[in-house]
Amino acid sequence: MxxxxxxxxxxxxxxxxxxxxANTLKVTGTALVCGVALGLVLALLRLSPRRFLSxxxxxxxxxxxxxxxxxxxxxxxxxxxILVGIEMTPFVAGAVTFSIQSAxxxxxxxxxxxxxxxxxxxxxxxxxxxxHDQALRRIILPQAVKRMIPAFMERAIELMKTTTLxxxxxxxxxxxxxxxxxxxxxxPLETYTVVALIYFVVIFLASQVARLVExxxxxxxxxxxx
Amino acid sequence: MTxxxxxxxxxxxxxxxxxxxxxxxVARGERIAILGASGSxxxxxxxxxxxxxxxxxxxxxxxxxxxxxEGRAGERIYRENxxxxxxQRVGMVFQQFNLFPHMTAIGNVMEGLRTVRGxxxxxxxxxxxxxxARVGLAEKADTYPAHLSGGQKQRVAIARALAxxxxxxxFDEPTSALxxxxxxxxxxxxxxxxxxxxxxxLVTHELGFAYHVATRIIFLAxxxxxxxxxxDEVLKNPKKERTRAFLASHRQFSF
Numbered sequence: 271m272x273x274x275x276x277x278x279x280x281x282x283x284x285x286x287x288x289x290x291x292a293n294t295l296k297v298t299g300t301a302l303v304c305g306v307a308l309g310l311v312l313a314l315l316r317l318s319p320r321r322f323l324s325x326x327x328x329x330x331x332x333x334x335x336x337x338x339x340x341x342x343x344x345x346x347x348x349x350x351x352i353l354v355g356i357e358m359t360p361f362v363a364g365a366v367t368f369s370i371q372s373a374x375x376x377x378x379x380x381x382x383x384x385x386x387x388x389x390x391x392x393x394x395x396x397x398x399x400x401x402h403d404q405a406l407r408r409i410i411l412p413q414a415v416k417r418m419i420p421a422f423m424e425r426a427i428e429l430m431k432t433t434t435l436x437x438x439x440x441x442x443x444x445x446x447x448x449x450x451x452x453x454x455x456x457x458p459l460e461t462y463t464v465v466a467l468i469y470f471v472v473i474f475l476a477s478q479v480a481r482l483v484e485x486x487x488x489x490x491x492x493x494x495x496x
Numbered sequence: 497m498t499x500x501x502x503x504x505x506x507x508x509x510x511x512x513x514x515x516x517x518x519x520x521x522v523a524r525g526e527r528i529a530i531l532g533a534s535g536s537x538x539x540x541x542x543x544x545x546x547x548x549x550x551x552x553x554x555x556x557x558x559x560x561x562x563x564x565x566e567g568r569a570g571e572r573i574y575r576e577n578x579x580x581x582x583x584q585r586v587g588m589v590f591q592q593f594n595l596f597p598h599m600t601a602i603g604n605v606m607e608g609l610r611t612v613r614g615x616x617x618x619x620x621x622x623x624x625x626x627x628x629a630r631v632g633l634a635e636k637a638d639t640y641p642a643h644l645s646g647g648q649k650q651r652v653a654i655a656r657a658l659a660x661x662x663x664x665x666x667f668d669e670p671t672s673a674l675x676x677x678x679x680x681x682x683x684x685x686x687x688x689x690x691x692x693x694x695x696x697x698l699v700t701h702e703l704g705f706a707y708h709v710a711t712r713i714i715f716l717a718x719x720x721x722x723x724x725x726x727x728d729e730v731l732k733n734p735k736k737e738r739t740r741a742f743l744a745s746h747r748q749f750s751f
Binding site for chain 2: 390392393394395396397398399400401402404408409412413416
């Protein structure tokens with residue numbers, strides 16, 4: 271027996287899915303911005319020769335890299351409030367969890383990028399009297415970031431997919447909206463097909479944009495060859 | 497007039513003693529070529545002078561000013577801020593150029609003026625153009641290092657060092673990474689700087705160039721000054737056996 275595809279009930283709920291997508295992008299965007307910033311800080315701390323800075327940073331990174339994101343989300347949403355008495359909305363709990371979680375991965379991307387820059391670049395910067403932070407900002411990071419783009423993109427995609435977990439604490443993201451639509455229309459096959467397609471399109475477009483940026487950087491006359 | 501006074505300088509990397517007590521006094525306007533076999537400590541000596549490497553022991557005085565302060569165990573403690581000042585006064589040119597690949601030639605030369613000195617852009621740019629013209633690369637200002645030849649890269653690196661108005665220049669094997677046909681253009685620039693009366697220390701394997709440009713030759717062996725004197729004394733009439741052996745091995749195929 272052939273399945274009778276019918277997308278019309280799902281499409282009738284398009285506004286619900288659109289709202290879900292908007293919420294997914296909100297969580298992803300927040301976690302991306304915070305995660306990259308925090309990831310850079312964690313990477314710099316971890317690279318510090320001072321052990322009282324590098325050790326705690328390494329600890330945070332390892333804990334968040336080695337525990338399941340769903341456990342982390344539940345811990346922040348259900349456990350932390352008991353500990354400190356602060357209630358978090360699902361959005362805040364998700365944003366915090368995914369920020370730190372992605373930061374621990376971005377930190378490793380930053381660290382690899384910074385360490386891939388040859389020692390001579392530090393020498394050249396120091397020899398004209400630059401401080402460590404000036405060398406990092408002006409000489410090392412601009413080169414490192416360029417090399418990091420593919421790995422960075424990989425993590426960003428991973429992050430967007432991980433945010434679907436937020437549906438489990440009743441935040442109305444795209445997956446949560448899909449569950450609702452599916453139950454309302456009794457059309458799970460069409461609903462989840464549409465939702466998968468939405469994720470595919472968004473992530474595919476984003477990765478194409480990243481590829482363009484990469485190409486433009488490579489073509490702008492600069493090169494890491496020297 | 498002494499610009500640099502080094503006393504009892506030592507340096508070790510792990511178990512290896514690279515410098516075993518170097519005493520060196522450099523007068524303003526002196527041009528010293530440092531020779532020695534690989535592993536003799538010549539690059540390390542140079543890198544200690546602008547604190548790219550922290551000296552293990554001994555003292556360095558720049559322009560009569562003793563650097564660092566004495567710690568409890570008699571060791572010297574250096575503040576990063578002090579070393580940053582020193583590096584601006586003692587310029588360095590590297591074997592591998594170490595140009596910043598994401599900046600154009602003029603961007604490389606301006607970088608220290610802008611970021612370290614905080615000079616306004618038009619002023620820094622004018623100064624950088626002057627330095628590029630001095631090394632004969634005025635027309636390459638907007639070229640990225642990847643599109644420059646090795647000799648051109650090294651000349652940009654020299655311009656970058658000159659832009660900071662250093663009182664002394666350190667050259668760490670400036671032509672060793674170059675194809676033979678590109679060595680000449682870099683040596684010509686260094687020679688022009690020598691003729692301006694600049695103080696310079698030069699680690700090199702170009703014996704002929706050392707002979708012509710240096711006012712003093714230092715031969716290092718096993719991390720110590722083995723022999724020194726005028727180019728004629730050291731290169732033509734070496735007194736020590738190891739100096740003779742070193743020179744002989746370098747002249748093996750000369751004609």
